[in-house]
Amino acid sequence: MSNLKGKRILIAKPGLDGHDIGAKIIALALRDAGAEVIYTGLRKTPGFIARVAVDEDVDAVGLSLLSGSHKELVAETMQELRKLDAGDIPVFVGGTIPAVDRAELMDAGVMAIFTAEMRLDDVVAEVARALTPVQAA
Amino acid sequence: MAAASSKQAERLDRRALGRALSRIANASVADALAGMRDSPNGARRIGITGPPGAGKSTLIGRLARQRLDNGAAVAVVAIDPSSPHTHGAILGDRIRMDAIADDPRLFIRSLASRGANDGLADNIADVLATLDGHPFDEVILETVGVGQAEYAVRSLTDTLVLVLVPESGDQIQAMKAGMLEMADIYVVNKADLPGAQKVASELKAVVKLRQRLAADWEPPVIMTGSPGTNDVATLNEAISRHLAFVQRTRNEDDVRRVRREYHLKSLLTRSVADILAKDPKGMDCSLREAFARVVESLKARQL
Ligand SMILES: Nc1nc2c(ncn2[C@@H]2O[C@H](COP(=O)(O)OP(=O)(O)OP(=O)(O)O)[C@@H](O)[C@H]2O)c(=O)[nH]1
Ligand SMILES: [Mg+2]
Numbered sequence: 109m110s111n112l113k114g115k116r117i118l119i120a121k122p123g124l125d126g127h128d129i130g131a132k133i134i135a136l137a138l139r140d141a142g143a144e145v146i147y148t149g150l151r152k153t154p155g156f157i158a159r160v161a162v163d164e165d166v167d168a169v170g171l172s173l174l175s176g177s178h179k180e181l182v183a184e185t186m187q188e189l190r191k192l193d194a195g196d197i198p199v200f201v202g203g204t205i206p207a208v209d210r211a212e213l214m215d216a217g218v219m220a221i222f223t224a225e226m227r228l229d230d231v232v233a234e235v236a237r238a239l240t241p242v243q244a245a
Numbered sequence: 246m247a248a249a250s251s252k253q254a255e256r257l258d259r260r261a262l263g264r265a266l267s268r269i270a271n272a273s274v275a276d277a278l279a280g281m282r283d284s285p286n287g288a289r290r291i292g293i294t295g296p297p298g299a300g301k302s303t304l305i306g307r308l309a310r311q312r313l314d315n316g317a318a319v320a321v322v323a324i325d326p327s328s329p330h331t332h333g334a335i336l337g338d339r340i341r342m343d344a345i346a347d348d349p350r351l352f353i354r355s356l357a358s359r360g361a362n363d364g365l366a367d368n369i370a371d372v373l374a375t376l377d378g379h380p381f382d383e384v385i386l387e388t389v390g391v392g393q394a395e396y397a398v399r400s401l402t403d404t405l406v407l408v409l410v411p412e413s414g415d416q417i418q419a420m421k422a423g424m425l426e427m428a429d430i431y432v433v434n435k436a437d438l439p440g441a442q443k444v445a446s447e448l449k450a451v452v453k454l455r456q457r458l459a460a461d462w463e464p465p466v467i468m469t470g471s472p473g474t475n476d477v478a479t480l481n482e483a484i485s486r487h488l489a490f491v492q493r494t495r496n497e498d499d500v501r502r503v504r505r506e507y508h509l510k511s512l513l514t515r516s517v518a519d520i521l522a523k524d525p526k527g528m529d530c531s532l533r534e535a536f537a538r539v540v541e542s543l544k545a546r547q548l
Contacts, residue, residue, distance in 0.1 A: 113332045114271065139333035144357040146336045149343060156347065160339070163352055165263035193260045 111236040112143035118166040120148040120157040123175035131172035158188035173203040287377035292398040295408030297390035300434040302341035311481040317382040320352040327357040363397035364388040370508040400507035411440035436468040
């Protein structure tokens with residue numbers, strides 16, 4: 109199932125929490141679907157993440173968020189991307205996102221939100237769908 | 246070669262460069278041929294090669310800091326292997342360069358090897374040529390640690406550093422016919438681990454024995470990774486010395502020829518791979534017939 113072949117995806121961890129198992133699992137799942145995955149490591153600022161996304165010219169940025177301040181971090185990262193003329197790079201979010209915040213994030217322009225309960229295959233399939241708008245039947 | 250200060254004065258449009266590099270990395274053979282151009286006044290190129298996990302990326306992180314402090318604007322191109330089955334890759338080099346990644350004069354680009362199996366990546370010659378057209382004084386190129394196919398990085402770089410580790414001891418004898426002959430500088434990294442001194446001594450002995458074309462460059466053997474030593478400063482200085490030596494002594498026409506030959510070979514290799522992939526039945530005949538078919542397909546290619 110190599111439906112992400114040739115796609116470059118940045119998995120980034122803004123915020124202060126020190127857990128990146130989830131981020132690494134997603135990175136490996138995307139790789140196994142054919143993507144070329146860059147991972148930033150822990151505790152990166154939105155500005156840093158945006159610059160890596162631009163230098164690496166990724167097709168999407170996935171933010172892994174476990175700390176409480178997800179709304180701010182997502183908004184700041186998207187803001188930093190826009191500053192670098194990269195507001196067109198889609199951002200998806202994974203982690204512990206309370207249901208009440210999801211609509212707001214989607215309104216802010218997030219491509220997708222993934223939670224820990226979701227099956228990895230479904231996550232990968234949704235990323236692939238979002239990154240390949242024109243698909244043969 | 247332009248001076249560092251003048252090059253730095255130019256502003257780098259990172260978004261445009263990032264995109265240009267994707268376009269070039271993704272180019273088909275035909276596109277690559279159409280867009281191909283020579284790059285005068287290119288950046289100095291430092292190749293860092295060595296077995297998987299030797300500490301190349303970590304060392305590049307520390308080295309790039311020194312090169313930046315020397316006043317150079319630096320780009321790093323770091324290659325990691327693609328899975329031949331899924332085509333996927335984890336581009337894990339840059340995370341080891343975290344300590345410097347905040348410097349705005351530094352540009353790091355991670356590439357997957359894709360179809361290339363020579364330790365580099367598809368279209369790498371064009372990627373480097375593109376960087377030559379931007380305000381960088383130096384490009385540091387990290388290979389996939391394949392261990393045997395160092396001809397490619399040798400062809401494309403000015404100074405080649407081979408990074409070994411204490412566990413490489415047993416490999417040195419076996420390697421001496423290959424990449425051991427190609428490097429300009431030898432590093433024994435992880436010198437904090439036991440056995441480094443022994444490996445360094447063995448390396449020195451092998452390096453002494455070897456017959457070099459450029460007999461007036463004696464490749465140094467440098468130990469790195471021991472806390473409290475000037476290890477990376479020593480490496481930094483050796484690289485500068487070699488870059489100056491190369492500039493003084495080599496024939497630029499020879500360099501261009503070698504690089505063009507590598508470029509041509511890599512495009513041909515990819516073309517043949519494309520042809521074989523598109524025509525799996527093409528092998529259901531004698532080898533001689535299969536060869537002839539491939540040659541025919543090559544001829545029929547629109548350039
Ligand atoms: N003990 C010790 N470990 C080191 C040293 N340098 C790097 N390492 C460790 O070696 C491992 C590999 O380091 P990298 O810098 O990723 O090595 P690499 O050669 O770039 O690896 P690949 O790109 O995967 O081939 C990491 O766990 C580093 O922390 C060193 O000087 N001493
Ligand atoms: Mg590496």
